[in-house]
Amino acid sequence: MKKLIEETQKEYALRREQAISQAQRRKEKVFANIDGLSEIEEKIAQLGIVSLQSLHDKEDNRIKIFEEIDALKKEKQRLLKEAGYSEEEFLPDFQCKKCNDSGVVDGESCICFKQQVAAKLYGTTSLLSVLEKENFDTFNFELYSNKAQKGKKNPRQNIKQISAECLQYTVDFGRHSGNLIFTGAPGVGKTFMINCIVAELLQKGVYVVYMTAYDLIDLLRKSKLSDYAQTIDASFVEALYNCDLLAIDDLGTENATDFAIDEFFNLINKRLLDKKQIILSTNLNLNELNEMYSDRILSRIMGYFTPYEFVGSDLRLKLN
Numbered sequence: 001m002k003k004l005i006e007e008t009q010k011e012y013a014l015r016r017e018q019a020i021s022q023a024q025r026r027k028e029k030v031f032a033n034i035d036g037l038s039e040i041e042e043k044i045a046q047l048g049i050v051s052l053q054s055l056h057d058k059e060d061n062r063i064k065i066f067e068e069i070d071a072l073k074k075e076k077q078r079l080l081k082e083a084g085y086s087e088e089e090f091l092p093d094f095q096c097k098k099c100n101d102s103g104v105v106d107g108e109s110c111i112c113f114k115q116q117v118a119a120k121l122y123g124t125t126s127l128l129s130v131l132e133k134e135n136f137d138t139f140n141f142e143l144y145s146n147k148a149q150k151g152k153k154n155p156r157q158n159i160k161q162i163s164a165e166c167l168q169y170t171v172d173f174g175r176h177s178g179n180l181i182f183t184g185a186p187g188v189g190k191t192f193m194i195n196c197i198v199a200e201l202l203q204k205g206v207y208v209v210y211m212t213a214y215d216l217i218d219l220l221r222k223s224k225l226s227d228y229a230q231t232i233d234a235s236f237v238e239a240l241y242n243c244d245l246l247a248i249d250d251l252g253t254e255n256a257t258d259f260a261i262d263e264f265f266n267l268i269n270k271r272l273l274d275k276k277q278i279i280l281s282t283n284l285n286l287n288e289l290n291e292m293y294s295d296r297i298l299s300r301i302m303g304y305f306t307p308y309e310f311v312g313s314d315l316r317l318k319l320n
């Protein structure tokens, strides 16, 4: 998995280079059509070198050089403005404005970089394209029946309320946001809602790891194997503990061995202690979860989750 990081670093270097050379080409094209601009640029560059060489000169000389550079820059701006351009237009158009596509901020990996690596690791390279389609703007309440079955909630009103509260969750997202658990039958929109939340938070630059319970347990299991270091980079397991939001889909489908249960709840516990947010979804109801995991473990953590019950008939049938 070290390969994954190196591969991503290469992509970033290329992306950054392309942005810079594109900007350069754009600039050259425009500058060539404005009289005098290229000469001014050249003079500024020359004076820049002179100013470096004159570091040990008298203060007066250096000030003179800087004044000259300043005057040239102003002249450059004036010419550009006259031709209808601003200097910002020739800056590279980096995808990430935080790290300028270097992948590094203050000596640490930028959030965009971590997300890129995480997306690859967790097999969610397609996640971003899914998220483009499944977000709060594309949520279709009409798919939910407006009639409540006897003794049950009205599905449409229910989903509208859940959606509003989940959207608010993303607006307020932070260390005190708390944790959510989505329950309900298959196909009633739980995964869609997680996608909405993840899409919203990714856009805000929140560090999100999103995976199915099955893949999560598998990763935890592999991380305990003796040849672990060769197969998985430690940072990926650390990400499960460190990310701002861990979204786990389909709890209850994993292979719940004692080991899996222990590892899983250690992770959940640690995150709760660290006030790091978690969203769970499950097709099981609380009784079934109790049966699968021990009552003792479950009751201890459930107090930290706000439950949302999704109701309705299977939307996937309606969509097909």
Ligand SMILES: [Zn+2]
Binding pocket: 096, 097, 098, 099, 100, 101, 102, 103, 104, 110, 111, 112, 113
């Ligand atoms: Zn970045």
